[in-house]
Each structure stands twice: as structure tokens, then as C-alpha cells.
Amino acid sequence: MTTIQFEKINVIRNDHHILHDISCLFPSATITALIGPSGAGKTTLLKLLNGLHSPTSGEIYFNDKPVSTMNLLDLRRHAGMALQSAPMLPGTVFDNLNLPRTIAGDALKEEEAVRLLAQVDLEDVPLTQDIKSLSGGQRQRLSIARTLVNQPRVLLLDEITSSLDPRSVKEVEKLIHSIHKSQQVTIIWITHDVDQAVRATDRYIMLKDGRVEHTGDSNTLLHSDVPAVREFIEGEEL
Ligand SMILES: Nc1ncnc2c1ncn2[C@@H]1O[C@H](COP(=O)(O)OP(=O)(O)OP(=O)(O)O)[C@@H](O)[C@H]1O
Numbered sequence: 001m002t003t004i005q006f007e008k009i010n011v012i013r014n015d016h017h018i019l020h021d022i023s024c025l026f027p028s029a030t031i032t033a034l035i036g037p038s039g040a041g042k043t044t045l046l047k048l049l050n051g052l053h054s055p056t057s058g059e060i061y062f063n064d065k066p067v068s069t070m071n072l073l074d075l076r077r078h079a080g081m082a083l084q085s086a087p088m089l090p091g092t093v094f095d096n097l098n099l100p101r102t103i104a105g106d107a108l109k110e111e112e113a114v115r116l117l118a119q120v121d122l123e124d125v126p127l128t129q130d131i132k133s134l135s136g137g138q139r140q141r142l143s144i145a146r147t148l149v150n151q152p153r154v155l156l157l158d159e160i161t162s163s164l165d166p167r168s169v170k171e172v173e174k175l176i177h178s179i180h181k182s183q184q185v186t187i188i189w190i191t192h193d194v195d196q197a198v199r200a201t202d203r204y205i206m207l208k209d210g211r212v213e214h215t216g217d218s219n220t221l222l223h224s225d226v227p228a229v230r231e232f233i234e235g236e237e238l
């Protein structure tokens with residue numbers, strides 16, 4: 001169980017002040033939607049949590065542990081990230097599932113790989129199958145399975161369903177919920193889809209221009225009378 005706390009986080013890159021004094025809490029074992037207009041700083045915030053970026057000032061805590069004191073390998077074991085593009089290496093399904101272990105100088109056992117595939121409903125896909133022949137939905141599920149290899153306690157999702165058809169979207173949402181339920185992971189889910197935020201997440205944090213604009217329960221989103229939230233929702237519905 002991991003609670004994530006941001007304390008006065010600033011990120012400045014190439015003279016661009018991307019995140020301003022972000023202080024917020026992601027309670028353990030909850031699913032938080034990270035929403036906000038394009039360029040608001042959502043991906044930058046997520047990348048701070050698995051060491052792809054580091055803050056210019058401020059501190060992030062996993063429970064009481066400052067993230068700045070964790071080494072990169074431990075941090076990435078603790079927090080797995082899945083992306084919209086589900087990037088894959090050329091090779092087989094197994095090669096790609098094995099990647100987090102290869103990075104750590106280890107290898108996945110075949111039975112572990114089979115169990116991971118079953119966990120994401122890919123039990124019919126052989127480990128030897130070429131990655132190129134997977135559908136978009138299968139590829140995204142494999143990418144999620146890959147983030148589970150190290151049994152992360154934090155799952156970071158960056159628009160993982162935005163290139164999928166509606167049926168695959170629902171399947172991936174169901175999958176994330178079953179992982180959440182069985183493993184009590186803390187999930188931060190960037191989505192542009194307000195209906196998805198309402199359906200699939202407990203609470204939301206809205207960023208705008210690199211600042212926390214509003215937070216609340218996701219089921220209040222569609223009826224919010226907060227001007228910035230309304231503006232975002234109406235913009236997304238166009
Ligand atoms: N390395 C960098 N140097 C300078 N500016 C950057 C860098 N990385 C990101 N930015 C800028 O920071 C801002 C926030 O980017 P970020 O990718 O976090 O936004 P986002 O909310 O994820 O947007 P989107 O919804 O389009 O994915 C953007 O204006 C972006 O151009």
C-alpha cells in the first residue's frame with residue numbers, strides 16, 4: 001500500500017516552468033484521474049514518479065520515503081508505467097514481457113510469463129508469437145502485463161486507451177479494475193475522456209497551466225459548477 005504525496009514540486013526545463021508548486025496527495029489503493037487540457041503538465045507529473053524526470057525543487061514521498069533517496073531501479077520496481085503507444089521491442093511476446101527483468105540482469109521464468117498473460121486475458125497468445133502480429137488491444141494488455149512483472153505498488157497510466165476501439169477500451173478498464181482489486185495498487189490515470197474518469201476512477205486532480213486547479217470525487221465531475229472543470233468538460237465533449 002503506497003500513499004503518494006507531492007510537496008511543493010516545481011519542474012523547470014529549458015527555461016520553461018512546467019509545474020508550479022504542486023502539493024497534492026494520492027491516497028493509497030485509490031484510482032485518481034489526472035485530467036486537464038493538453039500541455040497542462042500531466043505527463044510531466046507522472047514521469048516524476050518513475051524517475052523519467054526529477055523535480056527542480058520540492059519532494060515526493062512514497063509513504064514516508066522521499067523519492068529522491070530511492071535508486072532508479074527500486075523506483076521503477078515500485079512504480080510501473082504504461083503509455084498510450086505501448087512501445088514494444090522487435091521480437092516475441094516473451095521478449096517484451098521479460099524486458100523489466102533483462103534490465104535488472106535477470107530473466108522471467110516461463111510459468112511466470114504464462115501467469116502474467118492469463119492475468120491480462122491473453123492466455124491464448126503464445127509466448128513465441130511475434131509482437132508485430134498483435135492487435136492494438138492485445139498490445140496494450142501486454143504492455144500492462146509488462147508493468148506487472150515487478151509487482152508494482154503504484155501504477156501510472158498515460159492515456160492507455162486513447163488509440164483503442166470502444167470494446168477494447170472497456171476491456172482495459174475492466175482489467176485495470178481487477179488488478180486494482182486483487183493487488184490494492186495506487187493508480188494514477190491520465191485520461192482525456194471525462195466519461196472514463198467518471199466510470200473508472202475514484203477521484204480526480206485537474207491540472208491547468210502546471211498548477212492544481214481542482215480536486216474532487218470523480219462522480220461529481222459531470223455536474224461540477226467549477227468554471228475550470230466545466231470548461232475542460234465542455235471542451236472535451238466538442
Ligand atoms: N523537456 C522539456 N523542455 C521544455 N518544455 C517541456 C519539456 N517537456 C515538456 N515540456 C512542456 O511542458 C508542458 C507540459 O507538457 P506535458 O507533456 O506534461 O503536458 P500534458 O498535460 O501531458 O499534455 P497532453 O495532454 O498533450 O499529453 C508543455 O507545454 C510541454 O511543451
Ligand SMILES: [Mg+2]
Pocket residue numbers: 042043044
Ligand atoms: Mg501527456
